[in-house]
Amino acid sequence: MGFFLETFLGGLMTGLLYALIGLGFVLIFKASGVFNFAQGAMVLVAALAMARFSGWATEALGSMVLGNVLAFLMSVAFMIAVAIVIERLVLRHLVNQELTTLLMATLGITYVLDGLGQMVFGSSVYTIDVGMPKEPLFLFEGVFEGGMLINPDDLIAAGVAATLVATLALLFQYTKVGRALRAVADDHQAAQSVGIPLGRIWVVVWAVAGIVALVAGIVWGSKLGVQFSLSTVALRALPVVILGGLTSVPGAIIGGLIIGVGEKVSEVYLGPFVGGGIEVWFAYVLALVFLLFRPEGLFGEKHIDRV
Template identity: 75%
Template structure:
């Protein structure tokens, strides 16, 4: 039982990180109705900014306190992501209002390659590290309840708590604020939202800024765990099954989908891996997502689209 709970907790913590990346996809889709292939590039760009600022700020300003340096680096990277969001809306999205979804999709592909190249130009292409002070040593819990206790990685636990706090904050933002309701109205119908006075351009700037902050937090956590390198863009690919499972239009769906994928990957690798030769954790999520596409294409919490002719 202790080993099962240890695997289950590990899956839940990994699932929260998947949910965090998936939220970026959901945010952009809710605002523009397009699947944002630039999300992985945004995570990489934000992580690069955070890593480089954490090096440049202490050296340039003579700051010796690592906490203050990290806070300033986070603020600086956040400002960079706000600027990126404003530029994207100003130069790209503003000219594509009410265009076909395919046009917006191709625009996000162009943004992806542009941000990858710009990130390499501005911040370099080496492998960088982000040290935000999360402890990396494992800890034993419930030793009095289970023989040998349950081993938990502190870094994974802290990362999951940060991701959960941000997810909860965003859920409240979408459900309880006027801006969140306006964003949902824009997602339903661009022209109808404009007709009742909702400024589409401002909403798009806001949602890209929020998605940029989400990408920054995700890049900070994944960069702390894996290092900041250009393969970090593939993290977004791990979130694709989460979005398919939970639904493209649902913030709670991104949470539940991430937890299901995280737990499913860990349990299947441990209990089914020995029978299929291992490696099941790599493809399990995609097979599960394929099954959902065949049975329930809109996902667990997505809205079913009905076209009337």
């Protein structure tokens, strides 16, 4: 029982980390109706920026805390600059184009960000040290043999994810910008006709997605180290948003929790019977099963066509 609880809890924590990345997908989709393939590359670039800025700033200021704060601010500015460049060079020219065209453009952005990120910041492994505790805690040692394992860094990451979700949910529901974002997602032309500045909205949403990518990059980067493979973490977040619904911020969290637990429990309890290594494709199977019953995802907006 203790081991099952450990696996279950481990899955929940991992799911929240996936949700952090999934949020970026949701943000862009909500504001433009486009699935942003570049989210993984944005996580990589943001983490690379943070790792390198943090190294330089800590050395210059002689304090890790000050160095990290300065590096975070610099990285936020960098991701806003990336958003502006993407809007100016790519999105602005694709207003009112087919969504497929925009989708392909995000694929192109992925390759450019992957390549440029490594060219500017380097291809080595870099560290983000924000002081996250790494040693495990063992609870209920009197109840279960060996206790129940908890990782404090996972708990902190879960807190960060919850805070981000709450902030973004408020942004979308109760602010003018949030309403404008939703209007743009519904129809570019209609939004423009009522005076919503499409370009500015896209910059805002890509910048917010960039900041979310930065937070995800810091959390994942401090766990894994920062290098190219970080961009592949986004692939693990895909079933999360499929399941949770591409238009729902809380859906990313719930989807993350379900996928996280599904992955870990399947790998530990089903894996040994089929040779192991099933967690990645099992997550997709789980998402597809949900889609059979709810094609828009658990919390996605229902699409109704009037005939």
